Amino acid sequence: MDSTPWASDAEVIVASWHDPVRFEVVFSRHFGTVFRFLAGRAPRDEAADMAAEVFVRAFARRRRYRPDRPSALPWLLGMAVNVLREWTRRLARADRAHRRSSSDLEADVDTGDAEARMDADESAPALRRALAGLSLDEYNVLVLAALHQLTYPEIADTLGIPLGTVRSRLARARRRARELIGPDRRIYMDG
Amino acid sequence: MEDLSGLGDDFEQVSPDPADEASARARLRWAISGERRHWASGLWVALSAMVVVLAAVGAVALRPLPVEPPVASLLQVADAVATLPATPLARDRYYLTRSERLVLTTVQAEEPVVSFLQPSQREVWVAADGTTKVRTTYGTPRFLTAEDQMAFELSGLAPNHESGDTVVQVYGPAEYVADPAVWPSDAPRLQRALLERLGPADQQPHALQLLRSAVELIRENGADPSLRAAVLRVIAGVPGIQVTGTSELVTVVFDGALPERTERRVYTFDASTGHLVSESVTVVSADNPRRTVFSSRYEPPVQVTGDPGRS
Numbered sequence: 001m002d003s004t005p006w007a008s009d010a011e012v013i014v015a016s017w018h019d020p021v022r023f024e025v026v027f028s029r030h031f032g033t034v035f036r037f038l039a040g041r042a043p044r045d046e047a048a049d050m051a052a053e054v055f056v057r058a059f060a061r062r063r064r065y066r067p068d069r070p071s072a073l074p075w076l077l078g079m080a081v082n083v084l085r086e087w088t089r090r091l092a093r094a095d096r097a098h099r100r101s102s103s104d105l106e107a108d109v110d111t112g113d114a115e116a117r118m119d120a121d122e123s124a125p126a127l128r129r130a131l132a133g134l135s136l137d138e139y140n141v142l143v144l145a146a147l148h149q150l151t152y153p154e155i156a157d158t159l160g161i162p163l164g165t166v167r168s169r170l171a172r173a174r175r176r177a178r179e180l181i182g183p184d185r186r187i188y189m190d191g
Numbered sequence: 192m193e194d195l196s197g198l199g200d201d202f203e204q205v206s207p208d209p210a211d212e213a214s215a216r217a218r219l220r221w222a223i224s225g226e227r228r229h230w231a232s233g234l235w236v237a238l239s240a241m242v243v244v245l246a247a248v249g250a251v252a253l254r255p256l257p258v259e260p261p262v263a264s265l266l267q268v269a270d271a272v273a274t275l276p277a278t279p280l281a282r283d284r285y286y287l288t289r290s291e292r293l294v295l296t297t298v299q300a301e302e303p304v305v306s307f308l309q310p311s312q313r314e315v316w317v318a319a320d321g322t323t324k325v326r327t328t329y330g331t332p333r334f335l336t337a338e339d340q341m342a343f344e345l346s347g348l349a350p351n352h353e354s355g356d357t358v359v360q361v362y363g364p365a366e367y368v369a370d371p372a373v374w375p376s377d378a379p380r381l382q383r384a385l386l387e388r389l390g391p392a393d394q395q396p397h398a399l400q401l402l403r404s405a406v407e408l409i410r411e412n413g414a415d416p417s418l419r420a421a422v423l424r425v426i427a428g429v430p431g432i433q434v435t436g437t438s439e440l441v442t443v444v445f446d447g448a449l450p451e452r453t454e455r456r457v458y459t460f461d462a463s464t465g466h467l468v469s470e471s472v473t474v475v476s477a478d479n480p481r482r483t484v485f486s487s488r489y490e491p492p493v494q495v496t497g498d499p500g501r502s
Contacts, residue, residue, distance in 0.1 A: 007398075007430035020223045021263045025428040027219050032379040035207040048207055052215030056222045 009072035013065045023059050026072055031055065033073065033148065034080050040131060040143055041084055050083045057083070074150055078158040081140050088136055133180045138173035145170060206377055209273060209417075216270075220263075264436045265427045265443065269378075272465035273420035280319040280494065286413030288315045288492040295484035296332070305343045307332040309352065315411040316495075321364030323412070329356045369408040369418060376417035378424035381405075385425065399447035399456070402429045406458055410467050413492045419465035426458075438462060446475065454484075466491050 007015075009026055016022040034054050039047035057079050058072075065075060131139055140159060144150045155170075156163045207215075280286060290313045297306045310330035317323050329352035334340035352358070365373075375381050382401075389400050405425045409418060426432065426443055433444040442459045455475045459468045471486035 011430070012428075020226050023223060024216070024219065024262070024266060027216060028378050028424055028428050029382065030379065031212060031215060032207060032377060035211075039207075044208070044211070048211035048215060051207070051211075052218045055215065055219045059219060059222050059226075 008070035010065070010067045010070050013062050013072060014067050016059075017063055020059070023062060026058070026076075027055050030073055030076050034076050037077055037080050037143060037148070038084055041136070041139060042087065046087065050080070050087060053083050054079045073148065074154045074158045077144060077148065077150070078160070081159055085136060131177065131180075134173060134176055137169060138176055141166060141169045142173040142177060206380075213270060213273070262427050262432070262434055265423055265434045265441055268436075268441050268460065268462050268465060269420045269423035269427065271463065272416050272423065275416035275464065277415045277417065278494070280317075280413070282319050284494050284496050285316040285318050286492045287495045288317075288411040288413070288489060289313070290315075290411065290487050290489040292487040293483070293485070305334075305339045307334045307339065307343065309333070311352075313411070315367070317368055317411075317413050321366075321368040321370075323362040323367035325360045325362070325367075327358045327360075329358075330354055368412045369414060371418075374408055374418065376415065376421045378421040381418075381421045382425045382428065393450070395449060396447055398429050398431050399445065399449075402426060402432070402443075402445055402456065402458075405429075406467065406470070409465070411489065411492070416465065423460065423465055436462060440468060461491065464491065
């Protein structure tokens with residue numbers, strides 16, 4: 001038994017270097033959160049597949065985890081961002097291919113169309129539908145900050161972007177979210 | 192700090208489907224087992240070479256590799272329990288759990304300190320609305336030594352409960368039965384809910400508090416399979432646990448260092464239903480004689496009809 005009252009993610013991951021099954025504890029702790037992050041942009045079944053992919057990748061890369069970071073959530077969400085980005089590109093490619101195969105041979109279709117379409121689930125709560133209108137980059141910074149309460153440096157680390165970019169992108173995302181949410185539902189921010 | 196009004200609630204409603212979570216967990220396990228297979232095959236090559244060398248000198252000693260790590264067996268039990276159907280209670284029915292327990296009582300009769308074990312039998316009825324009646328019948332105290340018994344009788348003290356005493360306690364809904372609004376059957380959320388309620392660690396390690404509070408949610412209360420599965424998954428994540436098991440029973444052992452003693456807690460669960468079968472607490476500090484201070488053995492809960500007051 002270690003001397004820490006409650007083993008941090010970092011301790012669990014380090015233990016999993018030699019005892020791989022320990023990594024399942026990380027899954028139990030964070031699967032729901034990673035799934036929710038992905039389900040904000042993708043249909044449930046796709047989100048579940050992607051969340052599984054995140055943990056398989058995380059397991060494969062666990063030896064590269066920096067043990068000085070107690071919580072693995074930013075690390076996992078960083079991988080979720082990449083998986084989501086890849087999925088969005090695939091969706092956009094499929095969307096372009098579909099359009100080219102139709103009679104209307106438009107050249108380039110903005111990926112935003114695909115992004116907007118993937119979340120056009122009418123049963124989703126209004127706020128989530130509005131968030132689906134954000135670009136993927138805007139969605140990432142806003143949800144990481146607002147929902148997952150990551151600090152600016154953690155967001156920068158998670159997304160692999162400079163701190164200044166986090167600030168500017170977050171400001172843009174807030175502005176855009178306000179426009180999309182409209183007068184019916186307010187967005188409160190004090191940070 | 193910022194908050195998107197309603198966003199947290201919206202997202203909380205988006206919980207993964209248990210089937211999706213099980214599927215994702217299976218993918219991760221496959222990846223884990225893949226590494227183990229790879230590791231094992233690499234090890235096998237190395238061991239084969241070693242065997243040749245050792246055979247040459249006439250000394251071959253190999254142990255078989257463990258098939259599954261212990262915590263995995265607990266998680267497998269949880270997965271199996273999660274697939275069991277819930278059996279809700281009709282209005283006139285109760286979950287009845289019978290148990291036998293042995294509790295060490297220590298009293299100071301001037302000098303020396305005297306200890307005795309007192310057995311009791313408990314019957315716990317849980318109604319559909321969660322109200323609970325607990326009936327405890329006490330047995331004859333068993334002194335650890337003849338000297339203890341002599342000292343106790345000379346002191347004129349009496350046990351709190353004489354042999355044959357029966358005590359009935361009644362609890363309201365959600366006092367004995369886990370309130371699903373507070374204790375979700377989704378393992379990560381349940382773990383968070385338990386962690387949020389931990390007390391200071393200076394009296395009792397957080398890992399021990401987590402283990403105890405998780406077990407409490409499914410003890411003698413006819414908890415649904417989904418909650419039992421979630422509790423087992425939470426327990427699998429408690430640092431420091433040791434797990435052993437057979438195809439019928441799985442046992443969790445935890446050694447907790449408290450300010451005044453080290454104690455060993457042992458919980459045994461039915462591997463097919465996840466029900467708590469037995470538990471015990473034994474003082475294992477070096478300066479204490481090895482003593483089990485508490486033990487209980489539970490029968491599986493059964494559905495019964497009738498008024499528990501007259502049963």
